[in-house]
Amino acid sequence: MSISFPAKLTERLAAAESVCVLTGSGVSAESGVPTFRDAQTGLWAKFEPEALATMEAFQRNPSMIWDWYEWRRKLVRQAKPNAAHYALANMESLFPRFSLITQNVDGLHQAAGSQKMIEFHGNIMRTICADEGCVIEDYDASQSPPPCPRCAAYLRPDVVWFGEAIDQGSLDKAIALADECDVFFAIGTSAQVQPAAGLAEVAMQAGACVVEINPQRTVLSKRANFALHGAAGEVLPLLIETLTPALSRN
Ligand code: NAD
Secondary structure, rough: OOOOOOOHHHHHHHOOEEEEEEEEOHHHOOOOOOOOOOOHHHHHHOOHHHOOOOHHHHHHHHHHHHHHHHHHHHHHHHOOOOOOHHHHHOOOOOEEEEEEEOOOOHHHHHHHOOOOEEEEEEEEEEEEEOOOOOEOOOOOOOOOOOOOOOOEEEEEEOOOOOOOOOOOOHHHHHHHHHHHHHEEEEEEOOOOOOOOOOHHHHHHOOOOOEEOOOOOOOOOOOOOOEEEOOOHHHHHHHHHHHHHHHHOOO
């Protein structure tokens, strides 16, 4: 694949003091973890994720929702970080200030070596008590869902479901990072899930250069300063390769 990046973009990046990146499930698509909006195959194809990833769905049918997460956890356990995850981990050392906010719950950024990051929507591999919210590590995995060993309420995955609030500390931090960056990237996200989607708006209002990387057009494409249409695992390594000579001169 060959992409030529606009000179204005590489100049802006080479001069950037602070870069903030928001990633969505598209970044993990090349690792075999399906995005929500891609057609899913098999057992779960007939369900809308919005109808499964909610507290109402869990209350209605706890066993079905637990089993859906078990299926997704199995996919995540088998998945390995791809070139996009590694490129983002490398970007930490390329700019004076760099931050990564991910909507992904799969832990693949950390597996690739990213350290400065916010897991906006939690982590699917962590389990919490549905009543008290405390993290539970030992439980009877033969039950669906397992009961909390402390209070017997159901256990659930530590992810933010549709309609649930983001942890206030993470939200405040993410808004501050979007507000102070010179360049904001939205990568592999359909830019439809709030409040994550609003971070690009915060960056835009503050005068940052907004760059989208996505093979498809999204609601953000028209408003972004640069919309790079391609897979994150192809575009990001090429972008870093193009930038490295300019960044090492700084
Ligand atoms: P989304 O499903 O709404 O959108 C995914 C976007 O990724 C689409 O715009 C698609 O065109 C794009 N895409 C597909 N392949 C790509 C690639 N190779 N490179 C770059 N972009 C690619 O996902 P979202 O915006 O992240 O929001 C949905 C919610 O789903 C989030 O809250 C997230 O927590 C959750 N989710 C997470 C995972 C995960 O952790 N891997 C997986 C599914 C859903």
